[in-house]
Amino acid sequence: MSSYYIWTIGCQMNKADSADLAARLDDLGFIPAETVDEADVVVVNSCVVRQSAENRVLAKLDSLARPKRLRPEMTIALMGCMVGPEADELMRRFPHVDAFVSPGRASELVEIASRRPVDRIVVHEAPSRPPCAYVTVIEGCDNFCSYCIVPYRRGRERSREMKEVLLQLEELVAGGVREVTLLGQNVNSYGHDLPGGPDLADLLGEVNAVSGLERIRFLTSHPKDMSDRLIQAVGSLSKVCEVVSLPVQAGDDDVLRAMGRGYTSRFYRELVERMRDEIPGVALSTDVVVGFPGETDEQYRRTLDLLSGVRFDSLHIAAYSPRPGTAAAETLEDSVPLSVKKARLREAEELQRGIAAEINGRLLGHSVEVLVEGEKQGKWHGRTRTGKLVFFRQDADCLGQLVDVRITKTSPWSLQGDVSRHRHEG
Numbered sequence: 001m002s003s004y005y006i007w008t009i010g011c012q013m014n015k016a017d018s019a020d021l022a023a024r025l026d027d028l029g030f031i032p033a034e035t036v037d038e039a040d041v042v043v044v045n046s047c048v049v050r051q052s053a054e055n056r057v058l059a060k061l062d063s064l065a066r067p068k069r070l071r072p073e074m075t076i077a078l079m080g081c082m083v084g085p086e087a088d089e090l091m092r093r094f095p096h097v098d099a100f101v102s103p104g105r106a107s108e109l110v111e112i113a114s115r116r117p118v119d120r121i122v123v124h125e126a127p128s129r130p131p132c133a134y135v136t137v138i139e140g141c142d143n144f145c146s147y148c149i150v151p152y153r154r155g156r157e158r159s160r161e162m163k164e165v166l167l168q169l170e171e172l173v174a175g176g177v178r179e180v181t182l183l184g185q186n187v188n189s190y191g192h193d194l195p196g197g198p199d200l201a202d203l204l205g206e207v208n209a210v211s212g213l214e215r216i217r218f219l220t221s222h223p224k225d226m227s228d229r230l231i232q233a234v235g236s237l238s239k240v241c242e243v244v245s246l247p248v249q250a251g252d253d254d255v256l257r258a259m260g261r262g263y264t265s266r267f268y269r270e271l272v273e274r275m276r277d278e279i280p281g282v283a284l285s286t287d288v289v290v291g292f293p294g295e296t297d298e299q300y301r302r303t304l305d306l307l308s309g310v311r312f313d314s315l316h317i318a319a320y321s322p323r324p325g326t327a328a329a330e331t332l333e334d335s336v337p338l339s340v341k342k343a344r345l346r347e348a349e350e351l352q353r354g355i356a357a358e359i360n361g362r363l364l365g366h367s368v369e370v371l372v373e374g375e376k377q378g379k380w381h382g383r384t385r386t387g388k389l390v391f392f393r394q395d396a397d398c399l400g401q402l403v404d405v406r407i408t409k410t411s412p413w414s415l416q417g418d419v420s421r422h423r424h425e426g
């Protein structure tokens, strides 16, 4: 029996692609390996959105040269955003890599893997399936934000037919999945390219009716595509969790314009107000880039103002790094020194730490519903509907169950508590 090992870095789309690939390999009789040394097929699922991610992929690929020398029969494949239309340079640089597969072409990778002779040993039992799954509903992005490589690597937006998504969901639920996250780089523009033009609100309505499913999330939304109809759907559909990921990127209008984001800071703040009116208790997360070309201290302060004004539940901050081929990299000088970018990043993180500590602190003593996702070192963990990570101790196996946990300790990043009630088997 052959075994596989998948190394993944980057966004949820990459994680979903890896999970999808793993499921297809499982169906073919492959077995997951715990390390590269135990695997017949090694897949590196890459990300180049940031320089730091790219560096880690390059280091991973370099580290595979030795195992390949020792076991030339192993198959090494690189997939994901690093594989652009031109793979010649990659092929030269990594002669030990057998296959280069661009995003969304996982089926070809399955075919490459399945051509292998059947051999090897059973490495370990397949792990039990987690209760949460990611399902890509729209690929690619049409937005061409000036700093972003995604549209060049993942192509234009392509929505999956609603019935195809629903079929996949029913299969997942039959296999034990209780929570689904619908994915797209720009998920809230779902459907505009399909006949009849359904939108994400329509899709959420259909998914909400899938019996056996408990929770629905969706990632990542572009502020300009966050329609009132969608906001109302999130507020009214019982299974759709009250959590929205809404990257703002910057708080200054000139920076937003140079980024090509298509909205102003005021538009964003008003959108947040509408969402908070329509979706009681909504948790918001956002992404911010600091040190965009030409960003002055005053402009950066407007980002801080926005963060303290909106008070997000969670925040992902990145220092700008130019991605070759993007408009910003080609036309704008990367003028903010690295030391300034790092200082801005640290300051924004510090601000967010205080905000998240205060928001999470309000949950102390309250009971929250948690879908249990796994166990590590004697502690179970899962998430609230609003996406907060909760740890608790319990002897009995409760994977995939919905439990009520009374919160006894909070931090900016996670919560701890005691089980107060098991709702029902998931």
Ligand code: SF4
Pocket: 141, 142, 143, 144, 145, 148, 149, 150, 151, 185, 186, 222
């Ligand atoms: S919306 Fe902008 S930042 Fe997001 S994937 Fe598309 S181009 Fe990139």
